[in-house]
Amino acid sequence: APESGPAEPGPSETTQAVSLETGFKIGLLLPDESSTRYETQDRPGFEAAVKAACPKCEVLYANANQDAAKQQQQANSMLTQGVKVLVVDPWDGVAAAAIVDQAVAQKVPVIAYDRLIKSPQLSYIISNNYEKVGELQGQALVEKLKADNVPAGSGIVMLNGATTDNNAVNIRKGALSQIEPAGYKVLAHIETWDGPTAEKFASSQIAKFGTKIAAFYSANDGNALAAIAAMNAAGMKLVPTTGLDATLASVQSILAGQQYMTVYNSFKGEAEQAVKVALDLAQGKTPTSTDTVDGIPAFLQQPQAVTADTVATTVVKDGVYKTSDICTTQYAAACTAHNIK
């Protein structure tokens, strides 16, 4: 475990309380741009929830564009502007400990949002367990292969996320924990978030292994699209492909029977929970929690697998996408087939 500075008093006890009536500033720090969810789901959801609960409050927002140092600067900038609470989705959960350290020094409580920050000084955790995501993907893939009677010992090609991304490391850990015990062999693997790189790699593996490939394990939707493009280009019959983020393109692809599954978090629920906790902490209240992680109160998010059959009950039901967005002319038939109206 990382060492930390001299034990400082718990932040929530010393925060100067402010009130919802007068309003105050809340900092929201999100990690990157390449996943669409942050700017299209989390941030609007967060801002809407604040608006509803505290109309006079102001949300300061910044996106770190995959750069831990930049995220730190953004956090400093928000502390300069006098935020009363920081909600941080860290690009790097280890490096973000410095953000917590600096915020706590200025008596601003910090909530880890979506990803864990490895700091005992955290006030609250609203987590999306990325190992769990990997497990979900692996599990769905294993079940699908078993259902299709693909013999154990057949191969899976893994398109993991970039090694420079800590989350990718965790996702991969979770996925392997499912795939390996099930007896499916990992034929080859690459670590990248770059579409064209993943596509070239997939093409190479198709050239190398051909029909020995029983499935593509892909860590996110971008890599899944790349794998599908490679299979299409090679004229290969599409094999099951996993994903993450439930992007619109992938949801459509799933409905069209190309991608097999993706993983989805209820961003809205996560954002609303974060706002609730943030407002409490800023006012000096101690929010109640159901769980704890490393002794810190936590609200644990449950990621869900999305397949063609569950599109209607997940992303559509939660209002992530409008039916009209998904069911463009090209996908209209698929929508009706899967009961999406």
Place this chain on the structure above:
Amino acid sequence: MSLKSPIASPATQTLDRHDERLQAATGFIDELRMTGRRIRRGDIGSLPVIIGLVIIAAVFQTLNPLFLSSINLVNLMLDSAAVGTIAVGVVLVLLLAQIDLSIGSVSGFAAAILAVTFVQLGWPLWVALTLPLAMGAAVGAIYALLFLRFGVPSFVSTLGGLLAILGFQLFILGTNGSINLPFDSFIVRFAQKMFLAPVTSYVLVVVVAVVYVGFALTSAAKRRRNGLSASSVPGIWVRGILLLVGLEAAVWYLNQSRGVAVMFLFFLGVIGVVAWALRRTRWGRAMFAIGGNVEAARRAGIRVGRIYLTAFILSSVLAAAGGLMAAGRLAAATLSSGTGDVNLDAIAAAVIGGTSLFGGRGSAQSALLGILVIEAIASGLNLLNLDSSIRFMITGGVLVLAVVVDSLSRRSRAAHGTA
């Protein structure tokens, strides 16, 4: 005291071969001998990069026999086309001793425009394909304007462009993120599924060889008519036949798999057109002149501003074209289109192929050679199952080695005084 020159002038036949200090070939056998001598001296044009390529291929082939399989070569060609096309544009700006750092962003933005207009707005494909190219032209024009009117170095203006255009890409893809291109749309088929029919490909090669021989014979005849030395006629025929046989063999091998990809032919076509433009048109002459000595070019009455303008525009237009090809290959436009290694790969391809960063030296072909080196390394490593840390190390090392071969021979050329 010796007043009579001790040197007797040999009988001379052509205008350009009369200097007695010059060793020159006068027939086919002589040509062969001179070529041999040139190679031993290391004065061998782009051969060294090709040697580097051959070494890379040999090593990867021994590590995994699939490397030179026709199916993998077809993949390699398809993989090269998009970034290779962008690299051709890079060659143009490098020739002027400028740089374009925004090629990646422009290619990504082009893909985004294509996807948004074609898929989301349902505009006709030709509009959706033309619009990004027009965007590229506008971007290039802005760089040229900033450079010519305000003297902003292209490093800075295109760095600004890199960021700003990425902003536009995020902005128009904003609400949805990635957008799929339909598999049956022309652009996706072009990038994934279109191959020449075997017969067509064989005929095409014959046409190429015939055109080469015809062209070489005509110009040799014209040179002779004008009292200049020229390649020997048998030499031309031998080269033509070698070309024919070599290309037919290559095409036959590719036809064992899916065949000759139309997108790769398109890339070759771009190279051909740009190579002609650089070597045979006034515009190309002006490009080299400016790259060599911009003040001399200006004093020679060249409209320097226009040349910069065209080069920047072409660079961005080719970047946009490459972006469209990449989008077709991926069948999608995403938030990260163009943000990965596109910039570095395209610039590196031009440089590895032998185009100078300091202007005035380079060729359209360098984009082809360079991108083949880069993609061959990537493809070879893809066939080996490596950890990404090892993969990075090997890629870096091999890249440098490929260029060491080239540099060593260039060095020997310099020692012989013909650098």
Place this chain on the structure above:
Amino acid sequence: MSLKSPIASPATQTLDRHDERLQAATGFIDELRMTGRRIRRGDIGSLPVIIGLVIIAAVFQTLNPLFLSSINLVNLMLDSAAVGTIAVGVVLVLLLAQIDLSIGSVSGFAAAILAVTFVQLGWPLWVALTLPLAMGAAVGAIYALLFLRFGVPSFVSTLGGLLAILGFQLFILGTNGSINLPFDSFIVRFAQKMFLAPVTSYVLVVVVAVVYVGFALTSAAKRRRNGLSASSVPGIWVRGILLLVGLEAAVWYLNQSRGVAVMFLFFLGVIGVVAWALRRTRWGRAMFAIGGNVEAARRAGIRVGRIYLTAFILSSVLAAAGGLMAAGRLAAATLSSGTGDVNLDAIAAAVIGGTSLFGGRGSAQSALLGILVIEAIASGLNLLNLDSSIRFMITGGVLVLAVVVDSLSRRSRAAHGTA
């Protein structure tokens, strides 16, 4: 026919002011007048970038009054130090018309070595800090070797380095991913918590001003003794007092918040040493000579190889130092340390500050000015609440605008023939 020269030679006093075509200042008032004329002509050194900086500051200040708050300025200075230090190294290779694309990877690898040796292996801090610097020196030496022995252009060798060193970084961090540095370790305190005591800072400023005046007076006296023109004594005193008052005011303002960061002073120290080395040592003279005309430098008997070697080594060592500072600031070494915008930011800082990509023109100070422009834009945008897409667009636009100011004035200088 007029044979008598119509021109009367004026009485001259100093060796360097005897040419009648030269307009030159001879006293303090005269100096002021000449300065005014120079500014009107646009012949004003690095002033334009400073003007760009002032404009940026003014705009952001009106948009958000916190921008110029002392607390934000302190942050700005801390943010600039790490990449700024790397940019100083970039200036050195750019002066030789070379480039270093691997500064990001070297900085990331340095951070990884520090974290692994210090935290995981528990080695003493001084070892953990020295090792990365030694690694940087070794990397730089390899580039120099590749360039000097094999003629591999630094663009290619450092591109290979970028990839290979990233591979090493991933490899040694591999199993655990990111590693935290203890908050109470020296390097983290240095980067986050060490500030000069107010008294110390005021005294330091006085020392700086006294040294400046002393130095200027001595060298003016020496010039006069040798029959050369020199700045007027009152002029030196006025400048010294302005320097003192200005710096004291700045320090006082910073002391309203946390004060003068030791890491920023370290950065300034690096700039000071490098600036001295470039302008006052034989080594620096050789650097400029090689950047201007490497063949002329070689013919002048300069050991060109050694200079390349030192420049590449220093560049990589400074990159490693910057990586250590960044690790301290972040209190962690991560898989993505050095992979973000470090490369582009550091090179852009040098270029924006006025260092040429073509060698022979630049200064250590350009790293400071350039990084301040970049970080000021980033900091100003952080204070506005913007979408990423908009943020990218504005960053790109402002970057170009900041340089337009500089370029416009340089252009006017060129029109007056002093470019």
Place this chain on the structure above:
Amino acid sequence: MIDTKPPALADQRPLLSLRGISKAFGAVSALTDVDLDVHAGEIVALVGDNGAGKSTLVKILAGAHAADAGSIQWNGEPVTISSPLEAQQLGIATVYQDLALCDNLDVVQNLFLGRETGSAFAMDEVDMEKRSWGLLAQLSAKIPSVRIPVASLSGGQRQTVAIARSLVGEPSVVILDEPTAALGVAQTAEVLNLVERLRDHGLGVILISHNMANVQNVSDRIVVLRLGRNNGAFRTRDVSYEDIVTAITGAADNSVTKRAAAHSTTTGAAKEQSR
């Protein structure tokens, strides 16, 4: 100052006429209030010490620099020459002292730069190469191959290429800035022949040279610059070597006369020629 036009030209309007040209580079005033006339069919020698401003004046005429003040008349019409292209279009061909060649281009490419023959989309390389050999032969150049980059030519070969360039167009004024500085004896003779041929074809020629023998040998008039100002203008046949040197150096007692005096006892071999 007396009227120094050749009598035959006295009534004729000058082809090119400069009045009051000034130019400063930073703190250095390179030209101050300089006048110059060139008539058709006349060779004007422009002489002066190093740094007198000759090349600067030439560059202003050629459109490579802009003057700070002063006016230019072409055939009596006021013109502005704001780029080398405009100068070329007026009919001014210039051989620059620094040659202004593109080192990466070969001899043929440099000779025809900006004036390539053939169509814009397919230059006629064969034609250009053939004509290059013709041009170079005129100047009796010793260049082994016209297909090597000019970077690898000797100093004199490069200068020959630069001079040959000026013959490619159809100029009415040719400006030669120290054209024979690096040339061998034979090539120098050919260039002087060329200059005379140009005059005989009715062109105006401005010749800059430090070789007074050559100047006196070919020029009709001599204009002297000193420290950026006009310092005398002479009809060539009226003026002695000593007078010119005095106008150039600004004193009758100068290094040249001193050296001549010191050597007056040495062998007369050196006096034998002046070509």
Place this chain on the structure above:
Amino acid sequence: MIDTKPPALADQRPLLSLRGISKAFGAVSALTDVDLDVHAGEIVALVGDNGAGKSTLVKILAGAHAADAGSIQWNGEPVTISSPLEAQQLGIATVYQDLALCDNLDVVQNLFLGRETGSAFAMDEVDMEKRSWGLLAQLSAKIPSVRIPVASLSGGQRQTVAIARSLVGEPSVVILDEPTAALGVAQTAEVLNLVERLRDHGLGVILISHNMANVQNVSDRIVVLRLGRNNGAFRTRDVSYEDIVTAITGAADNSVTKRAAAHSTTTGAAKEQSR
């Protein structure tokens, strides 16, 4: 070929002696089997047509090029000169035809490049600036400021700087490759004075020039190159202008003699001087 050493030196060992030097650039043989001797206290003029290989020979001596074949002896000892630094350390100072100045450095910086005064960590700028003015005054240079980049100097000013550079060290052989090509009359006279002073101090001087008047005026011996080969060597006082030109051009009937014949009727003004 007769022995052309000055009688006083006939028994003396040459300071520098080249034998059988050959050098090819690609397909062009620039030098073939060239010999050259220089004695202390002697001025050897190296002459030849453009492209004859003079500068190439100089660059080989100066360590800037490597010879393909041949040997060099220094004071009778065989040496290899593989870099300019080695040539400098032997005591060879060279003024290159292309000047080899760093355009971005100012005059002082160029003059003392590689030989800065003061300590390595704190150069003595004041001393160098003062000495620069002294060096330039010796050559009667007209340079307004020594603190401007040499890029902005006139052609002759640049050449003066290059020549002044060679005076900074303590050489025993000075090689001057067309040092007076761009110089004004006064500066040329000063350089010729300088060359004679160097000889009088016992240095060996190799002077390349196309100006036969100057060559005959100062040199002790004349060595002719033609098309990369030795084509004669003469004692200066024994040889006429016409003989040298014939050796250079390879024919008694050449452009120079033709031009001289054509002009034999013109005014004698041009004949009046030859300095």
